[in-house]
Amino acid sequence: MTDLAGHWYPEHSSAQAVATLELDQQTYRLQADGQVFQGKQATLNFSQRIGNIPRRITFSDGSVFVCEDNDAIDRWLGQVHHHDGRFHLLHRLESQWRWVILSLVVVFVFSLGFIWKGIPWISTEIARSMPIEVYQKLGSGTLMGLDKWLLRDSELPDEVQDRINLRFEKILNSIDQDEYHFQLHFRSMKNLANAFALPSGDIVVTDALVALAERDEELDSVLMHEIAHVVQRHGLQQIIHSSALTVIIALLLGDATAISNIAIALPAFLLESSYSRRHETEADDYALEKMVQAGIDPVHFANMMRKFMALEANGGAKAENASATENKINSYLSSHPATQERIERALEYAGRRAGS
Ligand SMILES: [Zn+2]
Known part of the structure; x- marks a missing residue:
């Protein structure tokens, strides 16, 4: 379970309330303004992570929970099955330069391998089959x-x-x-x-x-x-x-x-x-x-x-x-x-x- 601290903004209102959001495998639980809202986590929409800009989590009624703890959100998205989880993966690939370098190296090696071994192999096969x-x-x-x-x-x-x-x-x-x-x-x-x-x-x-x-x-x-x-x-x-x-x-x-x-x-x-x-x-x-x-x-x-x-x-x-x-x-x-x-x-x- 993940506990997030942040602010809750009801729809069509500029009012904000200090709030906590508990995220589970299947459900969420929002405490704000003395009230408790619960539901399935799949109904939540997570904004994509952009640097350290606070994350917006939108509820089905249009209200929004804003939270700065991007890392905790990403950890949770990485552990559960959620439709916004792919953003999480994208972000991880983008933000971890090792992955970027590794993918570049892999692409480079495969291209070289193809030029070095693949082309001769293919042309030999074509020439043989003529x-x-x-x-x-x-x-x-x-x-x-x-x-x-x-x-x-x-x-x-x-x-x-x-x-x-x-x-x-x-x-x-x-x-x-x-x-x-x-x-x-x-x-x-x-x-x-x-x-x-x-x-x-x-x-x-x-x-x-x-x-x-x-x-x-x-x-x-x-x-x-x-x-x-x-x-x-x-x-x-x-x-x-x-x-x-x-x-x-x-x-x-x-x-x-x-x-x-x-x-x-x-x-x-x-x-x-x-x-x-x-x-x-x-x-x-x-x-x-x-x-x-x-x-x-x-x-x-x-x-x-x-x-x-x-x-x-x-x-x-x-x-x-x-x-x-x-x-x-x-x-x-x-x-x-x-x-x-x-x-x-x-x-x-x-x-x-x-x-x-
Ligand atoms: Zn010769």
Whole structure:
């Protein structure tokens, strides 16, 4: 039971009387002006707490009890079932900064978690559930466009192309993959050592890359890695990532054009490249695993990476992980340390293979 001291104001009267109000689980009891009024507590209306302004408790007859003991009223509202109790909760949340900070932290962590883990997970699921026909269509037009704008005919002699095609077929047999229609395309690209895969299974290899690989196994390792991008459906996942990011940024800022602002574009870009680094790691793991299975020493993968690094250090070609979204900033910011990690990972596999 709660006893409140205050003043009572009858309706349509400026008179006031010293009064006490007893509040119970179910009932109230008001003593004022020598009289006693009783009733169900549910018929009382409590004004919302605003700082330390005295509370107004209105009775069904229109009379009002005014009381300064906000804390006692809030305690009582917190203990019983009353329709004004929600104000009490609201007030408690508002007035206790710890709750506010905690909720902010929770919202922040969940948002980060969603961006960090949720988006990749969702895009993986969507990409996985797409029928294979979608992927075939994604490839055919793209290669034509690339041929028009970016790629030139290969100058590799036919016998070299035939030899590589033969090895590629051997690789495909070893990975036991018949869902995709893989095909190698030899092109040149301004002396850039590059290989990339389209979602359809079309894999483009440049003359400079073939020249860079001193051993067949080194080229095999790059091809395995590109096959992994196709099988793991990374191309479509990247499209979904960047669309999702654009939507989220637009929702947060209420303006999609803001993505052209560098302050927003850079974090978005860093997120994008972290997603694509994740893809590189996934593709590497797949490639290294399959190399071990096919009896190819993963050390060749490490050697190939070292050659890319040396090329890049000379300002020559960009790294092999050449998705269209990756550009110079990305390779400067991320692929240098990343490439070293990739080499170490390959050596790990090579060590495991030697140990088994
Ligand atoms: Zn890659």
